[in-house]
Amino acid sequence: MEIGVGSGANFVHYDPAKVSKLYALEPNPGMLRLAERQRRRTSLDVEFLDLPGERIPLADGAVDTVVSTFTLCTIPGVMEAIRGIARVLKPDVRLIFFELGLSPDPPVQRWQVRLEQIYHRLFQGLSLTRDIPTLLQQGGFRIEHLEAGYIAAFPKSSSYAWWGTAILRSRSQ
Numbered sequence: 001m002e003i004g005v006g007s008g009a010n011f012v013h014y015d016p017a018k019v020s021k022l023y024a025l026e027p028n029p030g031m032l033r034l035a036e037r038q039r040r041r042t043s044l045d046v047e048f049l050d051l052p053g054e055r056i057p058l059a060d061g062a063v064d065t066v067v068s069t070f071t072l073c074t075i076p077g078v079m080e081a082i083r084g085i086a087r088v089l090k091p092d093v094r095l096i097f098f099e100l101g102l103s104p105d106p107p108v109q110r111w112q113v114r115l116e117q118i119y120h121r122l123f124q125g126l127s128l129t130r131d132i133p134t135l136l137q138q139g140g141f142r143i144e145h146l147e148a149g150y151i152a153a154f155p156k157s158s159s160y161a162w163w164g165t166a167i168l169r170s171r172s173q
Ligand SMILES: C[S@@+](CC[C@H](N)C(=O)[O-])C[C@H]1O[C@@H](n2cnc3c(N)ncnc32)[C@H](O)[C@@H]1O
Pocket: 003, 004, 005, 006, 007, 008, 009, 010, 025, 026, 027, 028, 031, 051, 052, 053, 054, 068, 069, 070, 071, 074, 075, 076, 077, 124, 125
């Protein structure tokens, strides 16, 4: 399952030989239309779910990988979404994430706090001040692999990101 697929930019990166089915969650109808176009360029079996990530309409343990790129940093109910992801994952499988958020550098953090509301309005609810790895840990995940850094030289306030994988703590220990 991919949460907040947007325009379907990630679809080309899934290997149809390894991904038997993709649940593509996206509440924005405009994005869904773009994602449908993108789907036609692949041979993936995609099932679109036009609901927000806070209400994942799948059974417990229904999926064996979840992908989130720039969605946990956008979604309004981030903790509900993380708990929902935990619920639908099978035991000992991965959440793969790439998310923007709170820089560890205090001067950059100050700009992030100042610019938070502007970015929120301009970029579909994007938050610059979330600490995504900490939120994942609070939601029951263990961070398995983590890399972080500025993905652009400027502006630093909107380019600090983490990418990595996380596994449900209670099931993996
Ligand atoms: C910054 S875009 C990222 C899109 C895509 N994941 C990518 O990497 O190109 C954030 C996406 O989250 C979606 N989104 C916003 N609120 C959401 C929610 N409550 N549940 C799921 N997705 C949501 C937006 O519609 C948008 O498509």
